[in-house]
Amino acid sequence: MMQKRHATVQEVGMRDGLQSVSGIMPTHDKKRWIDAAYVAGVRYMEVASYVPAKLLPQMADADEVVAHALTYGDLTVTALVPNLKGAEKALAAGVHRIVAPISVSVAHSMANVRKTPADMVEEFRRIRELRDDMDKVGRTKLIAGLSTVFGCTLQGEVPLEDVQDIVLRVLDAGSDIVALADTTGHATPGQVDRFFDALIPQAQGKLTIAHFHDTRGMALPNTMIALQHGIHEFDASLAGLGGCPHAPGATGNVATEDLVFMLESLGYHTGIDVQQLLDARSIIQQALPQAVMYGSLAHAGLPKAYSKQSNIEKAVV
Ligand SMILES: [Zn+2]
Incomplete structure (x- = not known):
């Protein structure tokens, strides 16, 4: 029997998802969403973004949402910060991980944080110094979230050499x-293969997370390549x-429920129950009735013979 492997799925909808929809999800519903995801087995969540409320009113309640997420002792809580000021707030709030977006595309970087990629790396260095200052044991991990790695709506092609440099x-x-x-x-899968081939040997074992959007239906094939x-x-x-908001047409992260379904079918243990995820969609539907909801599993339903156990067993025999 094949060794059972683990895969981590981080729910980022409370941050990436909500920042791109026009309505504002009430704090109470964000907490319900965190609760439902936790009950379904999700142990990694990116729940908020520390940005000025006038720029992103959807994230104005970051402190309260983070505090709620931190009530779960074994939940790894991540917050996005675009600058030093945001990092200060996130560190004070006690998140486990901070992700700073560093856009490899110059055009996207200017639109998103009004800094060039190289300047953003320098801000990232200051965030690292602040972390070392405020958190002597390095409990809060710093993630460099390289964005627009595979192409940019504003700039077009993003050369691999630029990614390697960043x-x-x-x-x-x-x-x-x-x-x-x-x-x-x-x-695209071919591009993901080429990029990871070049970048992994460079990254000293630190390149461990992939973040795919499903705009062109490629998120799951891209995930397969990243797994390899x-x-x-x-x-x-x-x-x-x-x-x-600054990448027009970039609709939709990969749907958590579809990703978990695929990973489990391949014998990866995620600890997440697909049916409970499907049930949790109703929270979004109720709180943001205008939001467009994606997901093949939700539209087609789970296969009739599906059970979590049989799905995994077939894969590990
Ligand atoms: Zn995203």
Whole structure:
């Protein structure tokens, strides 16, 4: 029998998903969502973004949402911060991981954080220094969230050499973890293969997270390729909510429920119950009736003969 492998699925819908929809999910419903995801078995969540409320009113309640998530002792809580000020708040709130978005595309970086990629790396270095200052034991891990890695709606092609350059810079700046994000849904399996081939040997074991959007239906094939390269942590959003306000057309993270279904079928243990995820979609539907919800499983239903156990057993025999 094959050795059971683990894969981590981080729910990012409360951050990536909600920042791209026009309505504002009430704090109470965000907490319900966190509760439902936790009950379904999700142990990694990116729940908020520390950005000025006037820029992103959807994230104005970051402190309260983070505090709620931290009530679960074994939940790894991540927050996104675009700058030093946000990092200060996130560290004070006590999150386990901070992800700073560093766009490899110059055009996207300017639109998103009004800094060039190289300047953003310098901000990242200052965030690292602040972390070392405020958190002597390094409990809060710093993730360099490289975005628009596989293409950009504003700039078009993003050369692999540019990605390699930024990977070396963030490692030098003290990144604990490097994540590659297909912010705009440009990535194709062939490209993902080529990029990971080049980047993994460079990344000193720190490139461990992939973040795919399903804009062109490629998120799951891209995940398959990333798995072959040893990546075992993936971001996803319930009902495929997601996008980026500065990347037009970049709709939809990969749907958490579809990703979990695929990973479990391959013999990866995620600890997450697909049916409970499907049930949790109703929270989004009730709180944001206008939001577009994606997901093949939700539309087709689970296969008639499906049971979590048989799905896994077939894969590990
Ligand atoms: Zn995203």
